[in-house]
Amino acid sequence: MNPMQGFKLNTTAIRNAKAKAKPYRLSAGRGLVLLVHPNGSKYWQYRYRRRGKEHLISIGVWGTTRDFVSLDEAFAAREEIRAKIKHGIDPAEEKRAQKRVAAEREGKATTFEKVALQWLSVWGRGKSERTFKYQERRLQTDIFPLIGSMPIEMVGRKDVIEVVKHIDSRGAHEMASPKELPELLKKISGYQGLLTRYAMELMALTFVRTSELIQAKWSEFDFDNKRWVIPAERMKKAKGMQAAHIVPLATQTLMLLQQLKTISGASTFLFPGLDARKPISNNTILMALKNLGYKGRMTGHGFRSVASTVLHEQGFNHLYIERQLSHMERDEVAAAYNYAEYLEQRTAMMQWWADYLEEARK
Structure with missing residues (x-):
């Protein structure tokens, strides 16, 4: 009752x-x-x-x-x-329209667009022109038309949700949801190209950047200590610095690498191309996901987003997750960056993640 x-x-x-x-x-x-x-x-x-x-x-x-x-x-x-x-x-749409009209009438109001452009100018220092323009274009295309003219203090959670829905509706959200993960992993397991299949599986297990995975060398792997140490020169440059990055290797990851070694162990690279002196193309994983039916729905970078989402939802410490994603905190300076920070906790987290993927694949 x-x-x-x-x-x-x-x-x-x-x-x-x-x-x-x-x-x-x-x-x-x-x-x-x-x-x-x-x-x-x-x-x-x-x-x-x-x-x-x-x-x-x-x-x-x-x-x-x-x-x-x-x-x-x-x-x-x-x-x-x-x-x-x-x-x-629609009363909700009417309410948002009234907010925008009120904002336009109040010319002196500090609008979301003004604040966002101020943020962009600070954020863009040290970034390449291409990266800066890309971020600026995202604001101009997806966000400003909806909430740009609103006073910053009037922008609420629902307004932000509407922006996210707008972006998602045009297919810009190239990340499978955690609910879609089991089906995606099963499709990857059945992929015909063995080397590419291993690349996608290792990407899922380690959630490194695509370029970091594709250019991986066997010499970077410390199997005794169960670590993959990506050299500083191969890491994404952030805030004018580069630092080496440690990826703890879970039991499942070590097993996959042993299988991969029987295929490419004689090569410098884990994933050699037709010319064994060079790795496969950065587009290989993207094209494979497209062939699996995930065009516009999933990219190599999407594995990082899914991992971050699930780990945060499961209550793992934000700092452990961000360090494993090789992200620097906003107020962190290059001199203070410690690539081995939280290594014990990150090792446990990466094993949990591998167990989670294994269970999801069943």
């Missing part, structure tokens, strides 16, 4: 609604709900469906004084929203 059946929300019930460990909602009927936060605050929301998807629009904070929204006022707001939906007006 539904515990809310027969329950009638009134001012007394709202006032007596106690905070819990997690947010929960009380129904006031016909789509109107009261969201109760763990800190005790209570917010009116209206739940509706549009184009087959459920949406929530905020009405205001519950209260009985002039600055808050009472139960009767929430009922009135609900009926107003229902009338708009009946006439084909």
